[in-house]
Amino acid sequence: MGLLKRLVGEKTASRMSSGWRGRPESDLRAYAEARGLEFRDHSNQAGYLGAFTWHADTQWNVVRGVLPGGEPGVLLHDVKLLDPEVPGTFYGVKSTTAGGVKLTDFLPGSDLFTTRYEYFKCPHTTACIRIPEATGTLHGLFVARRSERYRSGDGNVWHRRQLDEFGIKGWAAVVRKDADRELADEVLAGPVRELLSHPREHGFTIEFMYGQLIVFQQYFLEKHSELDDFCALACRLARAIRRLCEPRLRPQRFDIVLPEPHWLGFVRSKIDERHILAPQGVWLERIAKIAGERGLAVENGLDFHRAFPRLPVPGEAVGVMRGDGYRLLHCIERSIVDISHLRDAFDEPGGAVGCDAVVLPAPGRPDTPDGVEGVRAPFGRYAISDEMLAAWTPRESWQPTGEHFDGLLENARAVIS
Numbered sequence: 001m002g003l004l005k006r007l008v009g010e011k012t013a014s015r016m017s018s019g020w021r022g023r024p025e026s027d028l029r030a031y032a033e034a035r036g037l038e039f040r041d042h043s044n045q046a047g048y049l050g051a052f053t054w055h056a057d058t059q060w061n062v063v064r065g066v067l068p069g070g071e072p073g074v075l076l077h078d079v080k081l082l083d084p085e086v087p088g089t090f091y092g093v094k095s096t097t098a099g100g101v102k103l104t105d106f107l108p109g110s111d112l113f114t115t116r117y118e119y120f121k122c123p124h125t126t127a128c129i130r131i132p133e134a135t136g137t138l139h140g141l142f143v144a145r146r147s148e149r150y151r152s153g154d155g156n157v158w159h160r161r162q163l164d165e166f167g168i169k170g171w172a173a174v175v176r177k178d179a180d181r182e183l184a185d186e187v188l189a190g191p192v193r194e195l196l197s198h199p200r201e202h203g204f205t206i207e208f209m210y211g212q213l214i215v216f217q218q219y220f221l222e223k224h225s226e227l228d229d230f231c232a233l234a235c236r237l238a239r240a241i242r243r244l245c246e247p248r249l250r251p252q253r254f255d256i257v258l259p260e261p262h263w264l265g266f267v268r269s270k271i272d273e274r275h276i277l278a279p280q281g282v283w284l285e286r287i288a289k290i291a292g293e294r295g296l297a298v299e300n301g302l303d304f305h306r307a308f309p310r311l312p313v314p315g316e317a318v319g320v321m322r323g324d325g326y327r328l329l330h331c332i333e334r335s336i337v338d339i340s341h342l343r344d345a346f347d348e349p350g351g352a353v354g355c356d357a358v359v360l361p362a363p364g365r366p367d368t369p370d371g372v373e374g375v376r377a378p379f380g381r382y383a384i385s386d387e388m389l390a391a392w393t394p395r396e397s398w399q400p401t402g403e404h405f406d407g408l409l410e411n412a413r414a415v416i417s
Contacts, residue, residue: 023060023077023079024060024061024077024123024220024222025220025222026222027039027041027060027061028061028063028075028077028222028227031063031224031227032063032065034224035063035065035067035068035228036065036066037063037064037065037066037067037075038063038064038065039061039062039063040062040063040064040074041060041061041062042056042057042059042060042062043056043062044062044351044352045062045064045074046314046333046352046355046380046381046392046394047130047314047315047333047355047372047373047381048064048073048074048128048130048212048333049315049333049334049351049352049353049354050128050207050209050210050212050214050315050333050334051074051076051126051127051128051212051214051216052076052078052334052351053078053079053080054339054342054346054349054350054351055342055346055349055350055351057346058078058079058081058121058346059076059077059078059079060076060077060078061075061076061077062074062075062076063075063076067127067129067231067232067234067235068227068228068231068232068235069228069231069232069233069234069235069236070235070239071129071234071235071238071239072129072130072370072371072372072373073127073128073129073130073231073234073235073238074127074128075125075126075127075128075227075230075231076125076126077123077124077125077126077220078124078126079121079122079123079124080121080122080124081119081120081121081122081342081345082119082120082122082149083118083119084118084119084120086149087147087148087149088145088147088148088149088202088203089147089148089202119345122203122218123218123219123220124203124216124217124218124219124220125216125217125219125220125221125227125230126214126215126216127214127215127216127230127231127234128212128213128214128215128234129212129213129234129235129238130211130212130213130312130314130372131208131211131212131213131238131241131242131245132211132305132309132310132311132312132313132372133242133245133246133249133309133310134208134211134213134241134242134245135210135211135305135309135316136302136303136304136305136306136307136309137179137180137183137245137248137249137306137309138179138180138183138184138187138208138241138245139175139176139177139178139179139180139302140158140175140176140177140179140208140209141173141174141175141176141179141184141187141188141206141207141208141209142158142173142174142205142206142207142208142209143171143172143173143188143192143196143205143206143207144171144172144204144205144206145170145171145172145204146170146171146172147170148202148203148205149203149205150171150172151172151174152172152174153174156177157176157177157278157279158174158175158176158177159174159175159176159177160172160173160174161173161174161175161184161185161188163188166185166188166189166193167193168188168192168193168196171196173188173192176209178302180248183244183245183248186244187240187241187244190240190244191236191237191240191241191244192206192237195233195237200217201217201218201219202217202218202219203216203217203218204216204217204218205217206237208241210315210316210332210333210334210354211305211313211314211315211316211333212315212333213234213237213238213241215230215233215234215237217230245309249309249310250306250307250309251307251308251309251310251386252307252308254308254359254361254387254388255361256307257297257299257322258299258300258303258304258307258320258322259299259300259303260297260298260299260300261298261299261300261301262300263275263277263284264288264298267284267285267288268288268292270285271285271288271289271292272285273285277318279335280316280318280332280335280336281332281335281336281337281353281398282318282319282330282332282336282399282400283399283400284319286319286399286400286401287318287319287321287330287400289402290319290321290328290400290401290402290405291321293402294321294323294402295323296321296322296323296328297321297322297323298319298320298321298322299320299321299322299327300320301316301317301318301319301320304317304320304327304329305317308359308386308388310385310386311359311383311385311386311388311390312371312372312373312374312383312385312390313329313331313357313359313390313392314331314333314354314355314357314372314392315331315332315333315354315355316331316332316333317329317330317331317357318330318331318332319400321405325360325361326358326359326360326409326412327358327359328356328357328358328405328408328409329356329357329358329359329392330354330356330395330400331354331355331356331357331392332353332354333352333353333354333355334353334354335353336353336398352394352395352396353395353398354394354395355380355392355393355394355395356392356393356395356400356404356405356408357390357391357392357393357408358390358391358392358405358408358409358411358412359388359389359390360388360389360391360412360413360416361387361388361389362384362387362388362389362416363387364387365384365387365389365416366384367383367384367385367386368382368383368384368385370383371383374390374392377391377411377415378411379391379393379407379408379411380392380393380394380408381393382412382415389412389415389416391408391411391412391415392408393408393411
C-alpha cells in the first residue's frame with residue numbers, strides 16, 4: 001500500500017484498495033450516532049428498496065433517519081457488480097483496453113470473479129429519499145455521464161432528452177414514458193443543472209423511479225464531512241423537485257372513481273395466461289384475479305398517484321383495487337428482474353421488491369408527524385395525510401396474494417377505529 005500511495009497518491013490508493021477488498025474498511029456506527037441516525041448494518045429498508053442490492057454481502061453501513069440536509073432517507077455503502085468491459089473510469093483506471101491491458105488486469109484477487117459470471121465490484125456510496133409528490137408527475141428520470149453508465153433510451157419506456165440546450169455538457173438523461181415532460185425539463189434545467197455545474201466524482205448518477213430519488217457515486221465515503229456534504233446534496237435536490245411538483249398537484253377526494261388501466265380488458269379476456277407489466281415485472285393476471293374474487297374495481301396506478309399526491313405510500317402502486325370505502329395497493333419499489341445469474345456468486349440472492357398497502361378515508365384526522373416514514377406498528381407502518389390513512393407492510397413474495405391484503409385491511413381498520 002505504501003508504494004501504491006507514492007505512485008498514485010493517498011486518495012486514489014485508498015479507493016483502489018477499497019475496490020480490491022470489495023467492501024468498506026470501517027463502519028458508520030459512530031457517524032450514525034453522531035447524526036441521530038439508526039444504524040441498520042446490512043439490512044434492506046422497506047420504502048427505499050430501489051437503493052439496495054440483491055444480496056446482503058454487497059451492501060453495508062445502512063443508516064436510516066433524517067439525513068444531514070433535513071430529509072428522511074437512507075444512506076449506505078454498496079458495490080455494483082459490473083461487466084469488466086463497461087465504459088467508465090474506475091479507481092483511476094480506464095475500463096476500456098489501454099496499452100494492451102484491460103481493467104481486469106488491475107483487479108487482483110480471484111475471489112472477485114466466478115467462472116460462470118464474470119464481474120467486478122465497484123464501490124459506491126448511495127443516498128435515497130422518497131418524494132411521493134413526484135411519483136405521478138415526474139414519474140421517472142435518469143441522469144449520468146455520457147462516458148459512463150448512461151442510458152440511451154428505448155423510445156418506449158424511456159425517452160432520450162438532450163441536455164445541451166440546458167447548458168449541461170457531457171451528461172445524458174432519459175425521461176420515463178407518461179412523465180410530465182415540462183416538469184422534467186424544469187428539473188433538468190434547474191436543480192440538476194446546478195448540481196452538475198460543479199465537479200462530480202466518477203459514477204455520479206441521479207435516478208428517480210418508483211417514488212424514490214437515488215443519488216450515488218463511486219467510492220466509499222467515510223469521512224463525516226464528506227458524508228454530510230453528500231447527504232445535503234441529495235436533500236437539496238429532493239426539496240427542489242418537490243417544490244417544482246407542488247404547483248401541479250391536484251389532490252382529489254377519496255371517493256373519486258379513477259380510470260381503469262389500459263391492460264385490464266385484455267388481461268381479463270385471457271385470465272389464465274401470464275401477463276407481465278414491463279419494466280415492473282408484475283403479473284397482471286394476479287391483480288385481476290384478486291380484484292375479481294373480492295368484487296373490487298381495478299384503477300390505473302398513475303392516476304392514483306396524481307389524485308393522491310401527498311399520500312406517503314412507498315414505491316409506485318402498479319395494482320390499485322377499489323372497494324367500498326377502501327383501496328388495496330400492490331406497490332413496487334424496484335423492478336422484478338432475472339437474478340438467476342447471481343446464484344453463481346452468492347447464496348440465495350433476492351429480497352423484497354415492495355410493500356402492499358391499504359388506503360382508508362380518515363375524515364377530521366390530523367396528519368401524522370413523521371411524513372413519509374410513517375408511524376411504526378406491529379404489522380408495519382401507517383401515516384395519515386390529507387384526511388386519508390395509508391397502512392403498509394413489506395411483501396415477502398414478489399407477486400401479489402389476496403391473503404396478504406386481507407390481513408393488512410383488517411389491521412388498517414383497527415388503526416382508524
